[in-house]
Amino acid sequence: MKLTPVKGTNEYLPQEALLRDYMENTIADIYRQNGFERIYTPIIEDLENLENSEGGENLSLIFKVLKRGEKLTKAIEAGNLDSLADIGLRYDLTLPLARFYANNRSKLFTPFKCIQIDRAYRAENPQKGRLREFKQCDIDILGSDSADCETEIILVTAKALASLGLGDITVKINDRRLLNAALLHAGFKDSDLPGVCVILDKYDKIGLEGVINLLFEKGFGGEVERLEEIIEKSCSLEFLGGIPGCEDAALQLGEIISSVTELSNIKVEFDFTLVRGQGYYTGTVFEIKSNKYQSSIAGGGRYDNMIGKFIGEKIPAVGFSIGFERIFDILSETGFAMPGVKKRLVLFYDEGKFAKAYKKAEELGGEYRVTLRKKVKKLGKVIKKYEDAGFEEHLILD
């Protein structure tokens, strides 16, 4: 037997599982408290649905599930690689959400405020922080184009993060419409925009000079100089709002920033260089950084064209995704103390005295989680092992 988990997947020991449950339940509780509703969709989806979704590079990372019986025999005879599978493991939670919404629309509210915390699968090359089986943690609002939605999911996501000790954050926000209009204004062509955005997305890492150099390398000229000027003045939403085509987005960003600021202590910054890779974003994009851990811990944006593509009708949508695995790593490494989790006690009893021990455990149950364990030789060594594993107390029954 192979003893390790499948490549790129993790298994979780008791204290890790406890933390993951704590995270998931705490986040779900806060989202539910704020009027979002959790749904569950299957991990396996129709392969055609997956392959026709807007997954970009993720489409090449889909785990496909083999057909069975006669279907499989026929597919092999046909000799076609693409016909061997008809279902696959989902690579994210957005395609299943779109299908779910289309399938259950009459039973759902508009706007539909939705929670999904569940597994997804990608055949990535495994590396630290990149798993083949991982948990995603999303909220989405479907069916409204109001900027109230942005304000709401930013506030609520920040609450969820604060409940996990991640209250010291900065929210960065931008708008794809504003970004595109400004780039066009600088002289880039429509067809240049995706490539320019990929470079601009690196601003955080390589700075203004790095971005400029990369653009020159790509053969751009005057556009780059005009873009440089825009970036230098881009801390000002007023300046950008003055660029033709940017007015609406700038106004809306201003509203969102002032609402979030009015309703919380969260630091919200407009960031003209924030791109958020995904091609499906159509409006606002945002990201949360933990100031303490210098790490991006949540991201999202508005994707008004995606759900509708499946339904044949425009359904505006905006979503925010918490980096569950990233946060699990942070909390594990920093020894996050879970509030309200009872201490553990191991209770040792003599052979033949289980009933006595069980009754004692019931008594202690208000204060402790109690593990019953028959006495063994070398009890001191065993007690040490429980202590090392984080058990706070032990009790030896006569």
Add this chain to the structure above:
Amino acid sequence: MKLTPVKGTNEYLPQEALLRDYMENTIADIYRQNGFERIYTPIIEDLENLENSEGGENLSLIFKVLKRGEKLTKAIEAGNLDSLADIGLRYDLTLPLARFYANNRSKLFTPFKCIQIDRAYRAENPQKGRLREFKQCDIDILGSDSADCETEIILVTAKALASLGLGDITVKINDRRLLNAALLHAGFKDSDLPGVCVILDKYDKIGLEGVINLLFEKGFGGEVERLEEIIEKSCSLEFLGGIPGCEDAALQLGEIISSVTELSNIKVEFDFTLVRGQGYYTGTVFEIKSNKYQSSIAGGGRYDNMIGKFIGEKIPAVGFSIGFERIFDILSETGFAMPGVKKRLVLFYDEGKFAKAYKKAEELGGEYRVTLRKKVKKLGKVIKKYEDAGFEEHLILD
């Protein structure tokens, strides 16, 4: 796009998801409170591991995941159906547990008291109560052959069920060793036992006469008459304990029954005809029936040879599995009221007044889960829809 979930899988609407979360968290809390510890293992497992496990018929129901890239091309060129996949979706939680235990043994306690509540997959022909994606809910104790383990998992499982309103139960218990010895004593041969057990397993449905007739049809003679006598006297553990080879098992069953009875109000019955299909059981087998719903809602037993098979060392083990999907169906159909779940309120606000609404929602948050919703025309109709969906209150802000 195909709108329905993949054949044999379910998706869950908000109130269904809430109930499933409630069930899972309540059960996990009670098990943890009683010293069991949750672990998580991946949904995908090495295919060889799965295929070499003791899954019986389930092995033919494994969903296999297609190899990728060059590996796949090579496999197809080889033309071998069996080489197209190297991982699969787990068909239960026991094989993953065995692998997990072997892989992490130095970090775990002996006995290891373990909780698993998670999804498994079988390519069954879908029908009511039989899904291709379903949740299993198991506790296991690995590494102890003490009958205290049986007492403990019966008591703790009954507690978990009671917390879901399923307190009116009957536990039936038997022992495979006793069953086998009694059948041999009746004159059946070793090689007859599996077939005879399959028939005996139907006792619940077809009664003594039905069992006898089926055995005669199979060509048995005097053995059947002697078995009939045993069954007729089988309400008495003392009688069975007098049959050679049954003494130890009868004694142990007596102890378990008296311990459980001493420590709870649970009705526990010895049932000589209880088989529990799985071939891997080696000792006690047990089952819980809901008296109210006339339905089997949990089952388990001792399987001392299975874990060891993977590890190359005998590891005794006993497990109890709650029928999560069965109970979900019962609670859904009977409208189980979840204690401690806050009421839902929908709060309607005017365009431009989000901040006011958000502040009001914060105020109401102690008592309600609050959904914010912008006012629309035909508000009465919309309110009706929220009421129909189970929202207890609504509030219209000026």
